Amino acid sequence: MAVSSSTQLGCGRDIDDVWANVDRPPTAHEQECPFCGPARASLQELERATADLRAADDVDPELQPGPLVVDRILEVARSEARRSRRLPLSKPVAGEVTADLTVSEQAVAAVVRRTGDALGGLQVRRCSVEVVEEPAPDPGTSTDISTEAARVPSDVRVSLRISIGPGVSIPLLSEEVRRAVVAVVEREVGMNVIGVDIVVEDVHGV
Amino acid sequence: METQDREARATPRAEPHPQHDVRADDTGTEPGTTVSADGGHEGPSGSAPFPGGLAEATVVGRAQDGDLEAFELIVRRYQGPVFRLAYRMLGDRGEAEDVVQDCLVLVWRKLPSLTDVQAFHRWVYQLATRRCLSVLRTRTRRATDATESDELEADLPVDASADPASLAQYNAQLRGLDTFLRRLPDEQRACWVLRELHDLTYPEIAFAMNLPVSTVRGRLARARQNLTKGMSAWR
Amino acid sequence: MSEVSEPLPLPVEGPAGRGASAPAVVGAVGDPVDALHEHVGRLVLAHPGILRLEPTLLGALGRGRRTGLDGVALSVHGRVVDLDVNVATRNTHQARASLIELHAQLVDLVTRHGFVPGTVEISVLAVDVGA
Numbered sequence A: 001m002a003v004s005s006s007t008q009l010g011c012g013r014d015i016d017d018v019w020a021n022v023d024r025p026p027t028a029h030e031q032e033c034p035f036c037g038p039a040r041a042s043l044q045e046l047e048r049a050t051a052d053l054r055a056a057d058d059v060d061p062e063l064q065p066g067p068l069v070v071d072r073i074l075e076v077a078r079s080e081a082r083r084s085r086r087l088p089l090s091k092p093v094a095g096e097v098t099a100d101l102t103v104s105e106q107a108v109a110a111v112v113r114r115t116g117d118a119l120g121g122l123q124v125r126r127c128s129v130e131v132v133e134e135p136a137p138d139p140g141t142s143t144d145i146s147t148e149a150a151r152v153p154s155d156v157r158v159s160l161r162i163s164i165g166p167g168v169s170i171p172l173l174s175e176e177v178r179r180a181v182v183a184v185v186e187r188e189v190g191m192n193v194i195g196v197d198i199v200v201e202d203v204h205g206v
Numbered sequence B: 001m002e003t004q005d006r007e008a009r010a011t012p013r014a015e016p017h018p019q020h021d022v023r024a025d026d027t028g029t030e031p032g033t034t035v036s037a038d039g040g041h042e043g044p045s046g047s048a049p050f051p052g053g054l055a056e057a058t059v060v061g062r063a064q065d066g067d068l069e070a071f072e073l074i075v076r077r078y079q080g081p082v083f084r085l086a087y088r089m090l091g092d093r094g095e096a097e098d099v100v101q102d103c104l105v106l107v108w109r110k111l112p113s114l115t116d117v118q119a120f121h122r123w124v125y126q127l128a129t130r131r132c133l134s135v136l137r138t139r140t141r142r143a144t145d146a147t148e149s150d151e152l153e154a155d156l157p158v159d160a161s162a163d164p165a166s167l168a169q170y171n172a173q174l175r176g177l178d179t180f181l182r183r184l185p186d187e188q189r190a191c192w193v194l195r196e197l198h199d200l201t202y203p204e205i206a207f208a209m210n211l212p213v214s215t216v217r218g219r220l221a222r223a224r225q226n227l228t229k230g231m232s233a234w235r
Numbered sequence C: 001m002s003e004v005s006e007p008l009p010l011p012v013e014g015p016a017g018r019g020a021s022a023p024a025v026v027g028a029v030g031d032p033v034d035a036l037h038e039h040v041g042r043l044v045l046a047h048p049g050i051l052r053l054e055p056t057l058l059g060a061l062g063r064g065r066r067t068g069l070d071g072v073a074l075s076v077h078g079r080v081v082d083l084d085v086n087v088a089t090r091n092t093h094q095a096r097a098s099l100i101e102l103h104a105q106l107v108d109l110v111t112r113h114g115f116v117p118g119t120v121e122i123s124v125l126a127v128d129v130g131a
Helices: A015-020 A028-032 A036-059 A068-079 A105-119 A170-189 B056-064 B068-090 B093-113 B117-143 B164-169 B172-183 B186-197 B202-209 B213-234 C032-046 C057-061 C095-112
Strands: A086-088 A101-104 A122-131 A155-164 A192-203 B006-009 C050-053 C072-077 C080-090 C116-128
Touching: A015 A036, A015 B213, A028 A036, A036 B172, A036 B186, A036 B213, A068 B068, A068 B093, A086 A105, A086 A122, A086 B093, A101 A105, A101 B093, A101 C095, A105 A122, A105 A155, A105 A170, A105 C116, A155 A170, A170 A192, A170 C095, A170 C116, B056 B068, B056 B093, B056 B117, B068 B093, B068 B117, B068 B186, B093 B117, B117 B186, B117 B202, B117 C072, B172 B186, B172 B213, B186 B202, B186 B213, B202 B213, C032 C050, C032 C072, C032 C080, C032 C095, C080 C095, C095 C116
Parallel strands: A101 C116, A155 A192, A192 B006, C080 C116
Antiparallel strands: A086 A101, A122 A155, C050 C080, C072 C080
């Protein structure tokens, strides 16, 4: 069956114009015209069939996914629960729906853990990273926000649960850890650490 | 910049458990699938609250934090519409189920990078539509050297596993519409299904398909034209 | 920035985004999409801040990838190409800066192949101590 790419009816009118008018009463021309009349009728017929199709689909048991689909999805989600969370590397700008450039939370946590290990006096047990939401200020008309290079890095808060070695001074260690975390995340990842929460939950090596 | 640091001593292995008042009852219901004042259309309204009164944006935000209960609500809401979209696009139940899985797992993985929670609804449709078109393209590429055009392409398969009795439920009109829907070029079918069966707005369809709104209008108009032509020939 | 090796033959120039046919590739073997897919993989690996590609998500669902390199998911609809790239970066290069450069390179590459860049996403799954 050939597809017509012409939209012109026999009377010279465009079918799209006829259809644009279909919800209103027919014009004087449309009432008389042997081309416009059937064109209106055919669209109305399509609309009725469409409504019937929607109603039928809603109740058709064949048009539901199987019961296992939900379980499989949740199983994957559960196993990936924190491992695969992606964090945006730049602050969002107005009108943006998703971030193109991301880093997994686990990747950042690993960077932090490695730095903590290198410091000595502590062992990082748990590390979580969360983005602190506040969109970038409106850059104004002079900045081209369509390029990634013009964007501002994300702000994040890092939370650590650690155990400390014997005789370690918590205030001094905390200060050292904070400085190191801020520096390494900026250097290796490219995010701004605006806060480091440290919970000392244990002492090791005693 | 001032850093805002906190520290504390805690008992070993103390884990905070945020309490959610997400209610698990009635999670199988999609708003709009029961007969309602607006005719019971099938696409979930993007901003419709969940059972219990939670706004979709709230549930999405919690899922972004890793809340699996919230994500489950989302899966149960969107699995039906995504399945029906994929089924209408691909013509095969098994492939449609694959799309549902692929799409919703991708939603889970990419949720933290969704910076505008109000866009969630059209974002899910974007992921689903793109997946369907990609599958179709792979199929076409394998079968022929066909290039994207306005010509009618190979029919979608009629699903062999479909219950013959339920096919008979369709009156002749619906069979006609169903038949010619399968024969539409992929992009026309996508625009038509998203608009007519899922109530997406033109900008939402444009977003889902990465096309200008004017192109979406054009595809939709051609789809209607092809469908009405087919259905009058059917008669 | 390291040099990318000899590029594959590029499609004949045509009006981008108009016309219905897929771009003709001059003198190339096989499908232009596969050619682009492979070129994307090479471009990513050629960036000095990138250590390796990381496997993509379909593996988690127990289904093999259909075509192309694992770590680069490419989908096409019409003339629009979407890319979803998963990498591990070297800790000698800031991940964000590397990705910003790579993103621009990928957008340019897609365009030069005669396609329209859609969503181009890059995700860092690991930052490793790299040689």
